[in-house]
Amino acid sequence: MTNDETRGGQYADVNGVHLYYEVHGTGGPLVLLHGGLGSGEMFGPVLPALTEHHQVILPDLQGHGRTADVDRPLDVRLMADDVAALVDHLDLGPVDVVGYSLGGGVGLQAAIRHPATVRRLVAACAHIRRDALYPQMLAQQAQVGADAVEFMKQTPMYELYQRVAPHPEDFARLLDKIGASMALDFDFSDGVRGLQVPTLVLAADADMAPPSHYVEVFALLGGGQRDGGWDGSGRPDGGHALAILPGLTHYDLFASPLFAATSLAFLAG
Incomplete structure (x- = not known):
């Protein structure tokens, strides 16, 4: 392992990825997974709340933040395998996983593919079918690629990448790979239907x-099929839950105190 001098992070070599991660706080282990074109730093506003009772492990996913890209597609299933391998590497046992957007999709796949690794899951802003997105969002995603670098130079995502990435010149490559990933059709309904891990489905009301x-x-x-009952016996088997957070969008939910509070309440359930 090597230390990252700027934030005290470390690297673990898992699945051919030199994966950067940070550890904050003490308590039950919680793996916190960032969104696309972001890094663990994006959770700065909510990290103090999350670390009050949890040891938070913040990885930078493949090609993001301080983790360099490797020669494979950006695929939530492969990144879920990386997360499970990191948990094994750290010898943490079952961990809580909270993922947002891309990280929510990775978290879902971690729970589907490695159920013994995940104790409880919060999947935030993670759609499970490509065609679930609004048509205008699909049109915007179709524009993501190397040609968008000049436009992206005006965004916090570009600034972050240039500041922390091992190879800042690879930003165009990252956009190409993310664009290619978003262009692929997918439907993870069958995997979600078979989830054995208690899962909170969480989204903004304007996602x-x-x-x-x-x-x-x-x-x-199994949710939303019947009245929950006075004693909660009508709630879905498996401990699953749903939360739609008011007054938020896909682009600010991850920094909201509501996101932190709702996630923590579910993890403590």
Whole structure:
């Protein structure tokens, strides 16, 4: 392992990826997974709340932040394998996983593919079908690629990448790989339907997909089928839950105190 002098992080070599991660706080282990074109730093506003009762492990996913890209596609399933390998590397045992956007998709796949690794899961802003997105979002995603570098230079994502990435010149490559990933059709309904890990489906009320999609995901987990009952006996088997957070969008939910509080309440359940 080597230390990152700027934030006290370390690297673990897992699945051919030199994976950067940080550890903050003490308590039950919680792996916190960032969104696309971001890094663990994006959770700065909510990290103090999350570390009050948890040891938070903050990885930078493949090609993001301080983790250099490798010669493979950006695929949530492969990145989920990286997360599971990191948990094994750190000898943490079952961990709570909280993922946002891309990280939410990675978290879902970690729970599907490595259920013994995940104790409870919060999947935030993570759609499970490509066609669940609003048509204008699909049109915007189709524009993501190396040609968008000049436009992206005006964004915090570009500034972050230039500041921390091992190879800042690879930003165009990252955009190409993310664009290629978003262009692929997918439907993870079958995997979600078989989830054995207690899962909170969480989204903003003005997210990239309509609230009805996240209700659909909850339904795959047995939610929303009947009255919950005075004693809660009518809640879905498996401990699953749904939260649509008010007054938020896909682009500010990760920094909201509501996101932190709702996630923590579910993890403590």
